[in-house]
Amino acid sequence: MKVTYQTTNLPFRYPFTISKGTKTHQPSLIVTLEHRGITGYGEAPAIAYYNIPVEKMVEDLERKKRMVEQFAFMEPERYWHYLHHLYPMNNFLVCALDIAAWDIYGKIRQQPLYKLWDLNMANAPLTDYTIGIDSTEKMVEKMKEKPWPIYKIKLGTPDDIGIVTELRKHTDATLRVDANAAWTTEEALKKIPVLAELGVEFIEQPLAKDNWEGMKQLFDASPIPLIADESCVIEHDVEKCHGHFHGINIKLTKCSGITPALRMITKAKSLNMKVMVGSMNESTVGSSAIAHLAPLLDYVDADGPLLLSEDIATGLDYNAGRMSVSENFGLGIQLRSGQ
Numbered sequence: 001m002k003v004t005y006q007t008t009n010l011p012f013r014y015p016f017t018i019s020k021g022t023k024t025h026q027p028s029l030i031v032t033l034e035h036r037g038i039t040g041y042g043e044a045p046a047i048a049y050y051n052i053p054v055e056k057m058v059e060d061l062e063r064k065k066r067m068v069e070q071f072a073f074m075e076p077e078r079y080w081h082y083l084h085h086l087y088p089m090n091n092f093l094v095c096a097l098d099i100a101a102w103d104i105y106g107k108i109r110q111q112p113l114y115k116l117w118d119l120n121m122a123n124a125p126l127t128d129y130t131i132g133i134d135s136t137e138k139m140v141e142k143m144k145e146k147p148w149p150i151y152k153i154k155l156g157t158p159d160d161i162g163i164v165t166e167l168r169k170h171t172d173a174t175l176r177v178d179a180n181a182a183w184t185t186e187e188a189l190k191k192i193p194v195l196a197e198l199g200v201e202f203i204e205q206p207l208a209k210d211n212w213e214g215m216k217q218l219f220d221a222s223p224i225p226l227i228a229d230e231s232c233v234i235e236h237d238v239e240k241c242h243g244h245f246h247g248i249n250i251k252l253t254k255c256s257g258i259t260p261a262l263r264m265i266t267k268a269k270s271l272n273m274k275v276m277v278g279s280m281n282e283s284t285v286g287s288s289a290i291a292h293l294a295p296l297l298d299y300v301d302a303d304g305p306l307l308l309s310e311d312i313a314t315g316l317d318y319n320a321g322r323m324s325v326s327e328n329f330g331l332g333i334q335l336r337s338g339q
Contacts, residue, residue: 002034003097005061007054013309014142017133019156019182020049026304029057029093030312030335033100035073040103040115041313042331043286044096044253057093068097076101079183079292080259091234091256098257099289099331106330113292113330117262124294126321127302128152128176130279136166142170149321150174152204152301156182161194168198176299178204181230185214189221196223202274202299204249205229222246227276227299235260238267247274247298254280260287265296274298279280284313288331291316291323312336 009025016023028045046054061068064086069080079101083094106113114121127152131139136159149217151171153164156179164175177200183191188206195203202225207214209230218226225246232241232248234255241248248268250261261277268275276299277290283305292300305311306318315326315333326332 001071001073003031003061003065003068004034005029005031007058007310008283008312010308010310010312012281012307014132014134014307016281016307018154018178019133019180023048026308027054028286029054029061029096030283030285031061031096031100033097033104033110038104038107040107040330041285041335042096042101042103042257042289043100043282045280045282046092046094046140047253047280047287050092050254052090057090057096060090060093066190073101075131076105077259080257084256087325092253094256095253096257098259099252099286102258102289103330103333109278111327112327112332113258113289113301114295115326117292117296119292121295121323121325122270124291124323125297125300126150127294127318127323128174128321129303129306130154130178130301131167133157134185139163140170143167146306147320148173150176150201152176152178152303155179160191164195164198164200175200176202176215178229179206181205181208181282183190183207185211185217188214188218192218192222192224197207200224202227202247205231212240212244219244219246221234222279225274227274229278232264235264235267238273239308240270242271242273247276249276249278249299251278251280251303252286252289253282258293261293262296276301276302278302279304279307281307283308283311284316284333285335287332288313288316288325288333291325292331294323 129148228245278301
């Protein structure tokens, strides 16, 4: 095994604002694994509030690069366990390497990943398109610029209800709300019924990640599903969310890759919870991994390449929410010329 990497800092089409802050670019680590002449690609975006910048991923990779390369690769699950013990404090880096390992494995088996998992892309739900926090007028403008069947609306402002009320005047599309843990229990108890009346499909992470008592109140009272994000990071969080949320949003980067995500999907379904895999503004590299998993999901948020004004790879296409992956083996992607 040989590992190389590059860092990217791709610009957003619009400044991307959620309740936790604003950014104009998405820094990411792109890794390339080569195994017996077969190349695989993986990605891990850096998210400031998880305190794992690209520089930390690079530092950790360099520190144990030789050990990463010495592993006798046969299949991704064993490699993930090895990496998980090698980097117990850096799920982001493990994710990038795990995605690249699955890309290689699909190429070894000469199948796209979704076929390797015996899935049918025709069964994949549509991906939403995210509207970041902005002035209400600008949010309406963004929505009109991108006609889409499902919008995820970022909230966490004093005028959340006013924003959704105005957006609803301009579209009959499905609306989803992501508060990114910005509300208090009292705020949520007031806002959720109104948002339900406005036709919001579900609400993602209304409260702080550790406000389990508040979430239990919301879970018992909410007329629409509540989906965990910040409260569901790694595998053992799935069971903790049961009885507090109606579903979970898995982020590949946070949980450390495709391998644990597959287990989390199975566990959530066994608990009769809805399952979503969400974007962390990945390029086509990381978003393709989400797309291949999509037939297993109830909801999908894989709009990273649509939010960026530049991309690093090809092999994933969008048509009004429908994702199309390449029929090439593995992830089916190619890095753009010069990348």
